[in-house]
Amino acid sequence: MRTNLPDKPENCMVEVAMEILGGRWKLAIVYKLLLQGTHRFGELKREMTGITPRMLTRQLRELEEDGIVSRTVHREVPPRVDYALTETGRSLEEIVRLLDGWGRWYLDHRPGTSPSNPEQARQTADGPAGMR
């Protein structure tokens, strides 16, 4: 395996999940592949504003090693490579959606911030949307 995961059967496997998913762009990539399906390398690069090709490659390779995304090379000219979520990757759907919702909610509720766009964010008084 790529990283040495802590073997702590007693408790908290959150750290394990974070070890796999903690990369700067990883969950964002999963998010894209989840909502918009298979992407080519260039498509991902275009949509992930700010990422360098090197970083995109690395994050994708690590996700591949960890069994989250699959990589299919079409032997054509010009080259074409498709990235998609594996079954394991798709099992992250609920988590990714909740994280996205939480982030959206948090941006509008973090300490010392007044809601920037009240009608866009459908927040409630007691938590992020869709969490109950």
Place this chain on the structure above:
Amino acid sequence: MRTNLPDKPENCMVEVAMEILGGRWKLAIVYKLLLQGTHRFGELKREMTGITPRMLTRQLRELEEDGIVSRTVHREVPPRVDYALTETGRSLEEIVRLLDGWGRWYLDHRPGTSPSNPEQARQTADGPAGMR
């Protein structure tokens, strides 16, 4: 605020969430406070095996700044400080539980690993427990 969060209303707030929760011990701390309620500094230190006092302090302070954790100092001798989740912190419950479940499931299903303890892990054929 502590960190400069990307203001990208178009999409993917997963990165925002990760910015807040991405620390090495943060979600583990949230997990503890969530399942076992208020903790003192020393209790947390004892239960988070491997963490140094410096790291514990830092992660707790950042969580506090971000409104996830509350810190109450009891003016006694010897000193006593309690840490608990805020309402915002508690809004992470479902996410943390799912991540823990996913991590547990993943440990038993990652590529090239045979289930180490089949009867302890209650996994299914198509994903982590409690995700459908």
Place this chain on the structure above:
DNA sequence: CCGAATCCTACAGGATACTG
């Protein structure tokens, strides 16, 4: 088009010792 190769560095994270 899809990367690989090289070089670089800030900072997350840690070891250790000390204190009100």
Place this chain on the structure above:
DNA sequence: CAGTATCCTGTAGGATTCGG
């Protein structure tokens, strides 16, 4: 007990250039 104060290090992440 609940932290600081110093000092240190690895590596995650990046900028840039080149190749099949």
